[in-house]
Amino acid sequence: xxxxxxxxxxxxxxxxxxxxxxxxxxxxxxxxxxxxxxxxxxxxxxxxxxxxxxxxxxxxxxxxxxxxxxxxxxxxxxxxxxxxxxxxxxxxxxxxxxxxxxxxxxxxxxxxxxxxxxxxxxxxxxxxxxxxxxxxxxxxxxxxxxxxxxxxxxxxxxxxxxxxxxxxxxxxxxxxxxxxxxxxxxxxxxxxxxxxxxxxxxxxxxxxxxxxxxxxxxxxxxxxxxxxxxxxxxxxxxxxxxxxxxxxxxxxxxxxxxxxxxxxxxxxxxxxxxxxxxxxxxxxxxxxxxxxxxxxxxxxxxxxxxxxxxxxxxxxxxxxxxxxxxxxxxxxxxxxxxxxxxxxxxxxxxxxxxxxxxxxxxxxxxxxxxxxxxxxxxxxxxxxxxxxxxxxxxxxxxxxxxxxxxx
Amino acid sequence: xxxxxxxxxxxxxxxxxxxxxxxxxxxxxxxxxxxxxxxxxxxxxxxxxxxxxxxxxxxxxxxxxxxxxxxxxxxxxxxxxxxxxxxxxxxxxxxxxxxxxxxxxxxxxxxxxxxxxxxxxxxxxxxxxxxxxxxxxxxxxxxxxxxxxxxxxxxxxxxxxxxxxxxxxxxxxxxxxxxxxxxxxxxxxxxxxxxxxxxxxxxxxxxxxxxxxxxxxxxxxxxxxxxxxxxxxxxxxxxxxxxxxxxxxxxxxxxxxxxxxxxxxxxxxxxxxxxxxxxxxxxxxxxxxxxxxxxxxxxxxxxxxxxxxxxxxxxxxxxxxxxxxxxxxxxxxxxxxxxxxxxxxxxxxxxxxxxxxxxxxxxxxxxxxxxxxxxxxxxxxxxxxxxxxxxxxxxxxxxxxxxxxxxxxxxxxxxxxxxxxxxxxxxxxxxxxxxxxxxxxxxxxxxxxxxxxxxxxxxxxxxxxxxxxxxxxxxxxxxxxxxxxxxxxxxxxxxxxxxxxxxxxxxxxxxxxxxxx
Numbered sequence: 001x002x003x004x005x006x007x008x009x010x011x012x013x014x015x016x017x018x019x020x021x022x023x024x025x026x027x028x029x030x031x032x033x034x035x036x037x038x039x040x041x042x043x044x045x046x047x048x049x050x051x052x053x054x055x056x057x058x059x060x061x062x063x064x065x066x067x068x069x070x071x072x073x074x075x076x077x078x079x080x081x082x083x084x085x086x087x088x089x090x091x092x093x094x095x096x097x098x099x100x101x102x103x104x105x106x107x108x109x110x111x112x113x114x115x116x117x118x119x120x121x122x123x124x125x126x127x128x129x130x131x132x133x134x135x136x137x138x139x140x141x142x143x144x145x146x147x148x149x150x151x152x153x154x155x156x157x158x159x160x161x162x163x164x165x166x167x168x169x170x171x172x173x174x175x176x177x178x179x180x181x182x183x184x185x186x187x188x189x190x191x192x193x194x195x196x197x198x199x200x201x202x203x204x205x206x207x208x209x210x211x212x213x214x215x216x217x218x219x220x221x222x223x224x225x226x227x228x229x230x231x232x233x234x235x236x237x238x239x240x241x242x243x244x245x246x247x248x249x250x251x252x253x254x255x256x257x258x259x260x261x262x263x264x265x266x267x268x269x270x271x272x273x274x275x276x277x278x279x280x281x282x283x284x285x286x287x288x289x290x291x292x293x294x295x296x297x298x299x300x301x302x303x304x305x306x307x308x309x310x311x312x313x314x315x316x317x318x319x320x321x322x323x324x325x326x327x328x329x330x331x332x333x334x335x336x337x338x339x340x341x342x343x344x345x346x347x348x349x350x351x352x353x354x355x356x357x358x359x360x361x362x363x364x365x366x367x368x369x370x371x372x373x374x375x376x377x378x379x380x381x382x383x384x385x386x387x388x389x390x391x392x393x394x395x396x397x398x399x400x401x402x403x404x405x406x407x
Numbered sequence: 408x409x410x411x412x413x414x415x416x417x418x419x420x421x422x423x424x425x426x427x428x429x430x431x432x433x434x435x436x437x438x439x440x441x442x443x444x445x446x447x448x449x450x451x452x453x454x455x456x457x458x459x460x461x462x463x464x465x466x467x468x469x470x471x472x473x474x475x476x477x478x479x480x481x482x483x484x485x486x487x488x489x490x491x492x493x494x495x496x497x498x499x500x501x502x503x504x505x506x507x508x509x510x511x512x513x514x515x516x517x518x519x520x521x522x523x524x525x526x527x528x529x530x531x532x533x534x535x536x537x538x539x540x541x542x543x544x545x546x547x548x549x550x551x552x553x554x555x556x557x558x559x560x561x562x563x564x565x566x567x568x569x570x571x572x573x574x575x576x577x578x579x580x581x582x583x584x585x586x587x588x589x590x591x592x593x594x595x596x597x598x599x600x601x602x603x604x605x606x607x608x609x610x611x612x613x614x615x616x617x618x619x620x621x622x623x624x625x626x627x628x629x630x631x632x633x634x635x636x637x638x639x640x641x642x643x644x645x646x647x648x649x650x651x652x653x654x655x656x657x658x659x660x661x662x663x664x665x666x667x668x669x670x671x672x673x674x675x676x677x678x679x680x681x682x683x684x685x686x687x688x689x690x691x692x693x694x695x696x697x698x699x700x701x702x703x704x705x706x707x708x709x710x711x712x713x714x715x716x717x718x719x720x721x722x723x724x725x726x727x728x729x730x731x732x733x734x735x736x737x738x739x740x741x742x743x744x745x746x747x748x749x750x751x752x753x754x755x756x757x758x759x760x761x762x763x764x765x766x767x768x769x770x771x772x773x774x775x776x777x778x779x780x781x782x783x784x785x786x787x788x789x790x791x792x793x794x795x796x797x798x799x800x801x802x803x804x805x806x807x808x809x810x811x812x813x814x815x816x817x818x819x820x821x822x823x824x825x826x827x828x829x830x831x832x833x834x835x836x837x838x839x840x841x842x843x844x845x846x847x848x849x850x851x852x853x854x855x856x857x858x859x860x861x862x863x864x865x866x867x868x869x870x871x872x873x874x875x876x877x878x879x880x881x882x883x884x885x886x887x888x889x890x891x892x893x894x895x896x897x898x899x900x901x902x903x904x905x906x907x908x909x910x911x912x913x914x915x916x917x918x919x920x921x922x923x924x
Contacts, residue, residue: 088615146875
């Protein structure tokens with residue numbers, strides 16, 4: 001029941017997920033990502049050069065959705081959920097959060113508008129707002145970024161918002177079993193809206209990341225885990241210092257490597273194996289280099305002027321990574337996976353991995369490829385729109401001041 | 408400045424009737440002060456005190472030396488400034504002091520003729536027996552004590568003054584806690600140059616919830632509102648340099664909560680002003696426009712601070728800096744509060760509050776505990792330190808229901824964490840006013856005595872305009888207008904939902920007052 005792009009359809013996935021538990025393997029090789037699985041699918045990925053957020057993004061996304069094969073048949077009359085990428089509200093001077101380290105509200109508005117034009121019955125904007133306040137709403141988090149929530153609500157016939165950091169409007173968490181071969185967690189408990197949708201979009205910001213090297217549509221999925229259930233994500237997911245609380249599925253091997261650079265990329269692949277992404281979008285019109293936000297020392301704004309869209313998140317992130325000047329098949333000792341994490345903000349053991357000389361993060365695309373989620377091989381991916389060589393903006397060179405800064 | 412051992416006599420002096428010499432009819436509460444140093448004594452002080460900018464530039468030396476040419480008074484034409492702080496005494500050799508005082512006497516007469524009050528700047532080393540009588544002769548309206556003076560200084564000054572003298576003495580305190588509960592006609596305290604910087608620019612690795620580091624005096628001014636009545640508060644600091652925006656921000660930073668910055672121009676700007684350079688004149692006019700905006704809305708000073716959170720301030724606490732940190736950081740997190748003096752704590756003093764921050768009560772007395780417990784039982788939130796009892800072992804704080812309300816007990820409270828947590832502990836409905844998209848902005852809410860008008864002032868500490876700010880208020884208001892120094896008030900639309908009103912401010916350049924009526 002694969003679709004045209006090699007992805008399982010939602011119904012097939014739900015049906016298969018009940019069988020996934022029997023496929024679990026307790027012991028995983030604790031090493032660098034493996035050779036690609038023979039079946040890793042490849043779907044078209046569209047690249048566009050977009051100089052700023054004032055361009056006609058609605059027309060741009062309509063074009064890009066067509067370039068990747070069209071999505072109208074999947075969204076017409078359906079409920080579409082969009083997991084948007086937000087994070088801390090701090091700013092680089094002269095930039096909004098949406099410019100540099102959140103997805104931009106105009107990108108979200110345009111995607112929402114296009115989905116509405118294509119006939120989506122209901123569009124839900126999802127993200128963990130993160131607060132403990134009793135009346136926390138996702139809309140308030142958006143206001144913290146200066147978003148025009150009313151305009152976004154009016155971008156399509158029915159637009160809803162839900163803070164998925166907890167139960168939200170649901171009465172219980174939905175259990176998502178990892179239907180690929182799980183690395184660390186065999187299942188996750190998530191807000192109901194990740195299940196109560198027919199088409200799921202991960203709308204990420206393509207930028208560097210202090211601990212993971214890079215973040216795009218796959219890394220964006222880390223925010224689907226509800227801290228109201230799991231507690232702080234660092235303790236349970238990054239470092240594995242605590243085990244899953246009652247009501248949440250435990251990790252398979254508490255004795256496995258606790259280094260976050262090993263652990264977190266695998267958990268992310270488990271998450272997208274549990275809650276597949278139907279459409280991946282990476283916003284890099286403006287972005288951040290050197291870290292995921294202004295709180296990271298050395299991070300600074302960058303203007304790559306890029307949008308990347310694809311039906312397969314591994315393919316899409318691999319192509320996006322290439323447009324950022326990185327090798328999508330890069331290993332631990334290559335940029336952007338060779339890291340230096342701030343000693344003041346990480347446990348001591350996270351600064352000295354037991355299995356490597358230097359700090360690192362594993363390549364989550366290769367990990368996804370290894371379990372058959374998608375290919376990270378550019379030779380196998382049909383890139384449409386602007387060719388990679390014409391779209392590339394070298395993040396690393398910019399960060400090292402080896403290229404002129406754009407105006 | 409610290410007046411060691413001299414505080415009581417100083418307060419006694421200041422409690423004398425603040426009636427001036429008859430030269431200047433305005434009262435200290437109406438004074439809009441400007442630091443206006445100059446003359447040979449000021450030059451000598453700058454040379455001796457190497458902490459001040461060395462006046463090696465001949466143009467700067469010339470400007471300072473000749474500042475008391477009556478021509479500089481023309482700068483005040485059209486300016487709201489009506490009180491000048493002139494260099495008077497620093498304990499220099501008699502000849503220099505006499506030259507200085509003769510110069511100032513003539514200048515003061517010119518100033519008085521223009522309706523401007525004149526205060527003598529007294530620096531450490533000055534001898535009251537030498538400077539008090541000449542000051543009476545020059546008909547100075549008072550003294551400003553700027554620096555650290557020896558014990559007994561104020562008594563000496565009282566003795567040295569003529570019995571009929573009613574000259575006001577204004578000490579600039581190094582920290583607010585020492586004078587907050589005193590009965591002074593003007594509270595002057597050292598402040599900080601307002602600014603905002605990202606932590607990463609300071610070499611500090613923050614976290615996603617980090618906000619820019621803002622230096623502000625808004626909390627300092629509001630900390631004097633322990634009583635409901637407004638009292639004149641002067642904030643003192645002298646910038647080495649600054650853009651026109653920096654100066655207007657300084658004016659606003661003190662004025663937002665009802666205080667006044669002692670306007671202090673950097674020497675370079677003064678030198679250029681003296682020469683009439685257009686850019687300097689334009690900067691001076693902008694400062695004047697900022698002062699005028701504050702005075703045009705003098706009524707706002709009479710508004711009472713708004714806040715459903717009460718922060719209990721122990722003016723007798725051993726660690727007064729810690730108490731001040733709570734006032735500073737809770738405000739920084741945009742949680743509107745009103746300070747409550749511990750000495751005034753009573754059932755009546757808690758009326759109208761939804762929550763009380765009581766970590767300063769360490770430990771609370773039996774009476775205080777009973778009072779706060781009753782507050783919680785009636786639906787309030789009490790935030791207490793470990794001495795309340797049953798602090799958590801692992802978590803930073805624990806919430807315990809009590810009657811209709813709750814008590815939050817911290818294991819080891821510190822102002823930074825408690826201030827941050829207050830945003831989560833209080834719902835928007837409980838807080839009453841919430842601000843969105845304001846990382847480089849500080850807000851201050853106040854309301855008219857009849858409660859019909861709610862004012863939220865916003866001050867942007869970034870050099871870039873702040874855009875798309877949303878202010879949420881709980882209440883029923885018909886109109887929302889934004890007042891700024893840039894132009895006439897703008898009516899803003901209100902988005903009403905679930906008993907709350909959201910007002911979006913498209914752009915805030917520097918300072919604005921959102922008035923809901």
